[in-house]
Amino acid sequence: MRLEPRTEVSLSRFIFAPIVAVITSLLLCSGLIIWSGASVLEAYWMMLTGSIGSAFALAETLSRATPLIFTGLAAAVAFRARFWNIGAEGQLYAGALMVTFLGTGDMNIHGILLPTILFIGSFTAGSLWLFVPSLIKVKFQVDEVVTTLLLNFVMLLLVSLLLEGPLKDPMGLGWPQGAPVLESAELPRLFQGLRVHAGLIIAIILAIVIWQFQIRTTLGYEMKAVGFSRDASQFAGMRVGKILLITAFVSGGLAGLAGYSEVTGLKGNLTLDLSPGFGYTGIVVAMLAQLHPLGVVGSAFFVACIFVGADAMSRSVGVPNYIADVVVASSLLCMLVSMLQVKYRIRWK
Amino acid sequence: MDWFEILWTTSFWVAAVRIATPLILGTLGELVCERAGVLNLGIEGIMTLGAMAGWMSVFMGADLWTGVILAAIVGALMGALHSMLTVSLGLSQHVTGIGITLLASSITYYIYRMVLPEVTSPPRIEAFTNYPIPLLSKIPWIGEALFNQSPLTYLAFILVIIVGILLYRTPLGLAVRTTGENPSAVEAQGMSVIGIRTGAVMFGSALMAIAGAFLTMSAFNAFFFNMINGRGWICIALVVFASWHPGKALFGALLFAAFDAYQMRLQQVIGSAIPYQVFLMLPYLLSIVALILISRRVAIPQALMIPYRKGER
Numbered sequence: 001m002r003l004e005p006r007t008e009v010s011l012s013r014f015i016f017a018p019i020v021a022v023i024t025s026l027l028l029c030s031g032l033i034i035w036s037g038a039s040v041l042e043a044y045w046m047m048l049t050g051s052i053g054s055a056f057a058l059a060e061t062l063s064r065a066t067p068l069i070f071t072g073l074a075a076a077v078a079f080r081a082r083f084w085n086i087g088a089e090g091q092l093y094a095g096a097l098m099v100t101f102l103g104t105g106d107m108n109i110h111g112i113l114l115p116t117i118l119f120i121g122s123f124t125a126g127s128l129w130l131f132v133p134s135l136i137k138v139k140f141q142v143d144e145v146v147t148t149l150l151l152n153f154v155m156l157l158l159v160s161l162l163l164e165g166p167l168k169d170p171m172g173l174g175w176p177q178g179a180p181v182l183e184s185a186e187l188p189r190l191f192q193g194l195r196v197h198a199g200l201i202i203a204i205i206l207a208i209v210i211w212q213f214q215i216r217t218t219l220g221y222e223m224k225a226v227g228f229s230r231d232a233s234q235f236a237g238m239r240v241g242k243i244l245l246i247t248a249f250v251s252g253g254l255a256g257l258a259g260y261s262e263v264t265g266l267k268g269n270l271t272l273d274l275s276p277g278f279g280y281t282g283i284v285v286a287m288l289a290q291l292h293p294l295g296v297v298g299s300a301f302f303v304a305c306i307f308v309g310a311d312a313m314s315r316s317v318g319v320p321n322y323i324a325d326v327v328v329a330s331s332l333l334c335m336l337v338s339m340l341q342v343k344y345r346i347r348w349k
Numbered sequence: 350m351d352w353f354e355i356l357w358t359t360s361f362w363v364a365a366v367r368i369a370t371p372l373i374l375g376t377l378g379e380l381v382c383e384r385a386g387v388l389n390l391g392i393e394g395i396m397t398l399g400a401m402a403g404w405m406s407v408f409m410g411a412d413l414w415t416g417v418i419l420a421a422i423v424g425a426l427m428g429a430l431h432s433m434l435t436v437s438l439g440l441s442q443h444v445t446g447i448g449i450t451l452l453a454s455s456i457t458y459y460i461y462r463m464v465l466p467e468v469t470s471p472p473r474i475e476a477f478t479n480y481p482i483p484l485l486s487k488i489p490w491i492g493e494a495l496f497n498q499s500p501l502t503y504l505a506f507i508l509v510i511i512v513g514i515l516l517y518r519t520p521l522g523l524a525v526r527t528t529g530e531n532p533s534a535v536e537a538q539g540m541s542v543i544g545i546r547t548g549a550v551m552f553g554s555a556l557m558a559i560a561g562a563f564l565t566m567s568a569f570n571a572f573f574f575n576m577i578n579g580r581g582w583i584c585i586a587l588v589v590f591a592s593w594h595p596g597k598a599l600f601g602a603l604l605f606a607a608f609d610a611y612q613m614r615l616q617q618v619i620g621s622a623i624p625y626q627v628f629l630m631l632p633y634l635l636s637i638v639a640l641i642l643i644s645r646r647v648a649i650p651q652a653l654m655i656p657y658r659k660g661e662r
Contacts, residue, residue, distance in 0.1 A: 001437045003658060032456075036463060084443045136637070140644040145390065145443060146589075147640065149582045150633040161626035283447055320462035325455030332448040333430075336440045346438070 003344040013342045018288055018295075021338035022302070025331040032326060038317040050312020051305035057312070059194035063266060065297075065304035066196075067092070067275070069203035070258035071282025072289065072296040073210060074126075078251035079283075080214070080291050082227040083137075083244055087130060087148030088255035089279025090155035094129035095122030095256025097159060099263045100167055100270045104179040114185045118260060126256020127249045129155065134248035138241040152279065160272055169269065178263075178270035187265035199261030204297055206254070211293040223247050255279060284332040290339060303328055355614045362494035364613075366502060367568060369606035371396070371560040373505040375584035376591065376598045377512055378556030382428075384516065384593055385549035386529040386652040387435055390446020392557050393581030394453030395427045399558025401457045404565035404572045405464065407474045417501070417562055424558020427453050428551040436546040439656030450581075461572065476570035477501060499567040501559070506599075508556065513595040525549055529650035532657040542657045557581070579633065586636040590643050593650060601639075608635060 030040040051061045071088045078085035085091075098121040103114065133147035162168075163176040171179070187198040214220035225233045226243050234240050262274055285303050289295030310324030340346070355361050375392060382389040389395075403420035407413055427449060434445045465472065477499045486496040516522035524545055528535050532542040560580075565572045587605065591597035612628045 003439065032459060079444075086447060133637075136641055140641050142637075142640045142644050143589075146582055146585050147637050150579065150586070150636055153579045153633045154630050157626040157630045161624045164626075165624060280447070280451065283444070284451070287444060320459055320466070322455055322459040322462055325451065326459055329448060329451035329455050333434065333445065333452060336434065336445060336448065337438065340438055340440060 002347045003340075004347055005344055006342075009342060014290075017338040017342050018290070018299070018335060021288070021334035022331055024338075025327055025334045028330055028334075029323065029327050032323060033319055036317075036319045038319050043313050043317050043319055046313040046316050047306070047309030049309075050316075051309035056194065057308065059191065059196040061301065061304045061308045062196040062200055063194075064308050065300045066199045066203055066265070067258040067262050067278045068281060068285050068300035068303055069200075069207060069297055070254050070261060071278050072285030072300050073203075073207060073282075073293060074251045074254035074258070075282045075286035076289060076291045076293060076296050077210060077223075077254065078247055079286055080227050081223040081244060081247040082230075083134070083247050083251070084143075084145045085130060085148055085248065085251045085255075086145055086283065087133065087151050087252075087279070088258070088282050089275060089277065090148070090152040091126035091129045091252045091255035092259040092262075092275050092279050093155045093159050094125040094252075095259030096263045096270045096274055097162065097167075097259075098122045098125035098256070099181060099185075099260050100178040103181040103185040103264070104269075109184070111184075114182065115187070115264070118181075118185055118264065119257070122256045122260035123253035124256070126254070126259070127252040129256070130248050130252025131245075134245055134252075138244055156272070159270070163270065163272065167270070176272060180269045181264055185264055186268070187261065195266060197261075197265035199265035202257070202261065206257075207293045207297050210250075214293065219243070219246065255282070258282075281328060284328050287332055287339075288335050303331075306331075352615055352618055355611060355618070358614075359490060359493045361610055361614060362491070362607075363497070364610040365603065365607040366494050366498055367606075368609050369602045370499070370502045370505050371563045371568070371580055372584060372587060372602035372606060373509060373599055374556050374560035374563065375581060376587040376602055377505075377508055377595060378553040378560065379584050379588045380553070380591070380593055380595060380598055381512060381516075381525070381556070382550050382553035383588055383653055384529045384650060385525050385546045386532065386650055386655065386657070387432065387546055387550050388442045388446060388654050389428070389431060389449075389550060389553060389557075390443060390585070391427060391431050391449030391453060391554070392446075392584055393577055393579070394450035394457075395424050395554050395557040396561035396564075396577045396581050398427060398453040398457045399424050399561030400565045400576060401461055401561075401572050402558065403562030404474060405460070407566065408472060413475075413477055413566060416566060417559060420558045420562035421555040424561075425551040425555040427558075428554025429547065431554065432547040432550040435656065436543055436550065439658055442654050442656075458574065471571040471573060473570045474566070476565075477567040499563070501563045501567050504559075505563075509595050509599045516595065526650075529652055532652050536659065542659075546657070557584075560584075583632065583636050586640055589647060589649075590636075590639045592643070592646075592648055605632065605635070608632070 033040050033043045050057055052058050074088045099118050102121050103118045133144050136142045136147055137144040167178050169177050169179040190196050222238050222243050226240055230240055263270055285296055285300045288299035306327050307324045310321045313319055314321035379389055379392055399420040402423045403416040406416040406419045431449050434440045435442045479497050480500050481497040486492045524540055528542055528545045535542050587601045591601045609632050612631055616625055616628050
């Protein structure tokens with residue numbers, strides 16, 4: 001197998017790369033569906049109608065996409081600077097913890113003030129949780145992948161500790177869950193009776209802000225340069241360590257906001273199963289979007305379709321809903337190959 | 350029992366060696382990959398897959414050693430996929446590795462649910478039993494800990510020696526180590542960098558899968574969801590801690606496991622004065638601290654994480 005650099009990168013290849021990747025992935029996964037005895041076409045049709053076939057399904061998909069936009073942006077911002085933040089799961093819980101710290105109990109803050117405090121608080125909490133490994137990276141050159149991963153486990157244990165101890169809801173009938181957030185802190189639902197909430201709007205606005213930040217500001221450019229080549233950026237006079245720390249600050253904060261949005265918009269309180277791996281799925285979302293902030297919105301929607309659709313499919317044709325995770329993971333690998341195809345021609349000889 | 354007396358109990362040392370076994374195998378597997386220049390973040394998923402594959406084959410009627418071999422084979426296949434993407438195609442080892450972990454663990458859960466759709470409590474198998482080595486197991490204190498263990502534990506110790514000899518005493522080992530340091534030099538000798546890396550990743554991934562299989566076929570006798578629980582990531586930290594050396598990896602894994610066994614017993618001694626979660630956090634925090642302490646003097650393979658493309662520099 002040999003790679004030949006393409007002389008010119010065509011726009012159509014760039015745009016079709018994710019589509020080809022997804023179709024390939026779905027084709028590969030149909031093997032597993034055939035094994036379960038279901039008809040492939042019927043199964044995928046169920047997946048489609050179950051995710052966007054009705055207003056109710058669509059709302060469910062959008063509410064599932066919301067945290068994925070946040071964690072997807074977190075990964076996209078970090079990966080662009082080649083800072084491998086695999087700890088979005090932990091940072092999400094850090095944000096959710098902060099919401100529980102600040103936004104429950106007796107408080108008399110009215111109006112927009114409380115949501116603002118919670119927003120900033122959860123952003124900061126996520127940032128700080130990532131600040132530890134990024135500082136270790138900059139000061140001691142310890143690879144951030146392992147440290148961010150290990151801290152996910154530490155954070156889950158910390159949440160478990162606090163939910164069984166000081167943060168346990170006295171009205172929670174003994175379950176390890178946090179007290180419900182105050183009504184004034186709740187994000188409003190966008191439509192009566194549907195679960196999609198204002199967190200989605202915040203997520204989309206943030207995606208636009210980050211996109212503009214990346215293409216219009218010096219810092220945004222420097223983050224990209226640092227990702228392209230550490231040495232060249234250093235040589236050009238950029239302070240690589242500082243830029244990485246700022247990148248980490250933004251990335252961790254975005255993941256923290258996923259926790260904010262889930263608690264105040266959807267669940268109402270903090271539980272140990274707040275996130276079924278949104279942090280890890282965010283990595284796939286970011287890669288499918290080719291790390292583009294606006295692309296993240298689209299790919300988060302797609303991944304949410306897979307998850308919500310797989311639940312519907314599993315109910316109706318009996319394929320285990322773990323198929324969703326398989327489709328998403330294989331989409332990631334197909335996407336990596338597909339992105340390579342944009343720049344290189346793969347020759348088999 | 351006092352917090353200090355724990356160290357003098359035989360059961361503590363027996364547990365330490367048992368807990369160390371999957372870490373030794375996993376660390377050894379990751380070490381072989383990284384020595385050839387490939388970071389394998391698929392380890393967590395490959396361990397999950399190996400745990401299920403080994404257990405499932407025995408559940409379906411295969412004998413125990415066939416189960417171990419089948420686990421190793423599926424591990425090697427995952428390794429082949431990883432190396433096809435990162436070595437042949439030169440894709441990002443970080444992202445691909447995470448992708449392999451997601452893929453391997455989701456396929457594992459899918460297969461488990463397909464075969465056993467209705468079960469609530471996981472079915473059990475006849476797992477490996479401890480095999481006391483004659484005479485040696487009678488040595489007081491260490492005999493019980495080192496020579497009355499599962500056959501897979503002996504296998505782990507033997508593999509440390511074999512991998513050590515292979516890496517440092519054979520031409521093949523020299524080729525693998527050079528591939529991790531200076532791939533062009535290997536190519537200049539007429540050997541294939543791609544071939545060596547692929548072989549190393551497949552071999553290493555097979556060891557990771559056996560590490561997972563130990564959990565379902567020896568430590569426990571059933572497969573649980575999330576049973577690997579970060580052990581793979583700890584192995585990656587241990588490789589750094591061991592400075593990419595098999596002997597030190599064995600030492601690191603034993604040290605870590607001793608600490609883990611100790612904290613479990615200490616929990617019972619101290620009781621509920623300190624929440625149990627604090628003890629469970631310690632292994633992860635300890636790994637991070639170890640990485641920081643070691644960071645000043647690591648001899649990281651120079652070509653680690655750098656894809657090799659023929660004719661490109």
